[in-house]
Amino acid sequence: MRGVKTLWLAVATALSLASPLAAQEHGAPAEASAAGAVPGQTPARPSDGVAAEAIGQIRSPYCPGLMLEVCPSPQAELLRDSIRMMAAEGRKSKEIVEAVIAAHGEQWRAVPKRSGAGAWAWLMPPAVLLLGLGLVATRLRSMRAARAALVPGAGISDDERAALDAALRDYERQEAAP
Amino acid sequence: MLKMWNVLLVMGTFLLSIFATFLTRSGLIESVHSFAQNLTIAWIFLSFLGFLVLVTAALVWWRRDAFASENKLESFLSREAAFLLNNLLFVAAMFAIFWGTMFPLISEGFFGQKINVGPPFYNRVNIPIGLLLLALLGVGPIIAWRKATPRNLKRNFVAPLGVGLATAAVLFATGVRHPYALLTFALGAFTMTTIVVELWKGTRARASIEGERLPVAFVHLVQRNRRRYGGYIVHAGLVICFAGFAGKAFNVEKQAALQPGQRLEVRSPFGHTYGLTYQAMSWYPATNMVKIIASVEVEKDGRRVGMMTTEKRAYKQREEVVTEVGIRRAWNEDLYLILAGIDDADAVVQGRNPRPVATFRVLVNPLVPWIWLGGLIMAVGTLIALWPAAETGRPAVPTPRQRAGEPAREREREPVMVEA
Numbered sequence: 178m179r180g181v182k183t184l185w186l187a188v189a190t191a192l193s194l195a196s197p198l199a200a201q202e203h204g205a206p207a208e209a210s211a212a213g214a215v216p217g218q219t220p221a222r223p224s225d226g227v228a229a230e231a232i233g234q235i236r237s238p239y240c241p242g243l244m245l246e247v248c249p250s251p252q253a254e255l256l257r258d259s260i261r262m263m264a265a266e267g268r269k270s271k272e273i274v275e276a277v278i279a280a281h282g283e284q285w286r287a288v289p290k291r292s293g294a295g296a297w298a299w300l301m302p303p304a305v306l307l308l309g310l311g312l313v314a315t316r317l318r319s320m321r322a323a324r325a326a327l328v329p330g331a332g333i334s335d336d337e338r339a340a341l342d343a344a345l346r347d348y349e350r351q352e353a354a355p
Numbered sequence: 356m357l358k359m360w361n362v363l364l365v366m367g368t369f370l371l372s373i374f375a376t377f378l379t380r381s382g383l384i385e386s387v388h389s390f391a392q393n394l395t396i397a398w399i400f401l402s403f404l405g406f407l408v409l410v411t412a413a414l415v416w417w418r419r420d421a422f423a424s425e426n427k428l429e430s431f432l433s434r435e436a437a438f439l440l441n442n443l444l445f446v447a448a449m450f451a452i453f454w455g456t457m458f459p460l461i462s463e464g465f466f467g468q469k470i471n472v473g474p475p476f477y478n479r480v481n482i483p484i485g486l487l488l489l490a491l492l493g494v495g496p497i498i499a500w501r502k503a504t505p506r507n508l509k510r511n512f513v514a515p516l517g518v519g520l521a522t523a524a525v526l527f528a529t530g531v532r533h534p535y536a537l538l539t540f541a542l543g544a545f546t547m548t549t550i551v552v553e554l555w556k557g558t559r560a561r562a563s564i565e566g567e568r569l570p571v572a573f574v575h576l577v578q579r580n581r582r583r584y585g586g587y588i589v590h591a592g593l594v595i596c597f598a599g600f601a602g603k604a605f606n607v608e609k610q611a612a613l614q615p616g617q618r619l620e621v622r623s624p625f626g627h628t629y630g631l632t633y634q635a636m637s638w639y640p641a642t643n644m645v646k647i648i649a650s651v652e653v654e655k656d657g658r659r660v661g662m663m664t665t666e667k668r669a670y671k672q673r674e675e676v677v678t679e680v681g682i683r684r685a686w687n688e689d690l691y692l693i694l695a696g697i698d699d700a701d702a703v704v705q706g707r708n709p710r711p712v713a714t715f716r717v718l719v720n721p722l723v724p725w726i727w728l729g730g731l732i733m734a735v736g737t738l739i740a741l742w743p744a745a746e747t748g749r750p751a752v753p754t755p756r757q758r759a760g761e762p763a764r765e766r767e768r769e770p771v772m773v774e775a
Contacts, residue, residue: 249678287473294466302451302480309443
């Protein structure tokens with residue numbers, strides 16, 4: 178009964194955290210006003226997402242150190258418009274990025290390629306993490322071996338472990354009893 | 356335990372902050388924060404950094420015996436291993452940022468081509484690491500010390516895992532498909548469940564033992580072990596921050612060119628409809644700049660809620676134009692208004708055209724305010740954890756000398772919570 182109450186409390190807490198976003202998901206089209214629909218207003222289209230994805234992968238040639246999506250320069254706005262036009266023509270984000278990089282230069286690419294020299298950018302961080310995990314695993318094994326070698330017979334036998342587990346189960350049963 | 360880790364991480368943080376100063380002051384890295392290239396400053400900072408590395412390494416070597424751990428790692432399924440994995444993940448995230456920052460220089464040196472790295476790289480590499488940290492936030496506090504038994508794992512993790520999976524299932528069923536958002540909310544629900552269950556168990560036990568009402572028992576529980584329960588509150592704040600980060604998956608953006616009097620509508624992920632009506636453009640000179648301000652009336656779900664302004668600032672000396680964003684905050688989302696462009700801004704300043712066509716970009720950023728809320732909760736939890744014990748004036752974390760000098764019965768004890 179106690180476990181059920183705990184579970185209920187936990188579920189209620191978690192769902193209250195998750196419920197706000199049950200309303201609508203990213204990608205739902207924004208609507209133009211029926212009363213004030215005007216020329217120049219473009220409702221959100223799938224190509225807008227493609228354009229945004231492409232813009233997000235390019236550094237601005239007009240603002241040193243800034244991404245194209247946040248550069249306030251008028252030339253940057255023109256470049257963003259041209260990217261939106263390419264997306265509206267049906268081009269994919271990867272094609273658009275390559276077209277812009279070909280026109281302006283490789284130095285404006287914000288996401289390294291996954292081939293050639295750029296692959297090293299992607300490989301090193303997970304390699305370092307795996308190396309760290311490997312070192313910890315190796316150290317753990319050596320600590321266990323050192324402990325067993327230091328005190329011969331220090332490890333408990335399977336029978337002793339089974340007896341210990343049974344004793345722990347009895348203890349927990351007593352703890353859980355009202 | 357992990358004393359050497361702590362010391363090395365503290366030193367690493369300090370050395371990296373000096374290194375970052377070196378990078379910006381020398382101008383080696385192209386950045387909005389960097390100065391012009393200056394090799395003299397670069398050599399001075401590099402020498403200082405080298406000196407610091409030698410001194411810190413010498414200090415660590417000299418005191419290495421003091422950092423030896425009394426406890427040993429016995430199993431990967433243990434709280435000690437969770438702490439260690441936590442440290443490894445933070446170091447991996449730190450390395451990813453360091454590697455991305457230095458990669459243009461490294462690629463130019465080794466491969467002869469300068470390969471730049473922008474925000475998408477850091478997001479793609481660090482988001483999975485962040486999600487692992489979020490999961491550990493829930494595992495670490497409740498997994499057993501030394502070695503977790505199957506019984507311990509089952510007792511402590513079945514309910515939180517169930518809640519996490521249920522959360523993911525509910526969100527998926529309601530149309531959420533972004534994988535990272537799903538994972539974040541599921542892991543957040545898992546971690547929050549572990550926190551809530553721990554708080555509940557402690558409060559209930561104290562209420563039962565001391566005969567107190569639940570709210571009073573909760574306050575006394577926190578007072579008796581501020582470090583532990585303050586830590587839980589910090590973790591809860593961090594979970595809320597992560598939920599705020601995940602809101603980016605649901606951002607809505609719309610752009611339109613408007614004449615004064617025309618209206619733009621945007622629908623937020625929470626189902627609200629914002630109507631923005633462009634009212635007027637004005638300008639005035641300020642110190643070192645000319646400001647051009649667009650005023651927009653805002654409606655939310657058909658009801659007028661106020662005005663927003665967004666500006667273009669033209670700095671005279673730098674010949675630079677900067678955009679100031681208008682922001683409207685609610686508890687669950689931010690509305691951003693950006694003046695993306697003005698049709699003939701000169702005509703506005705010269706008074707020839709006070710009603711120009713203006714291009715507005717509107718963004719709805721859901722759950723961003725939760726990042727601030729989570730930070731506030733973390734600050735409160737930190738204060739609680741650091742607050743000194745009221746009874747004897749001792750700090751919440753007694754020093755080793757204090758712990759050694761106390762008889763066992765005088766040490767703070769919590770209501771019994773046996774961990775298998």
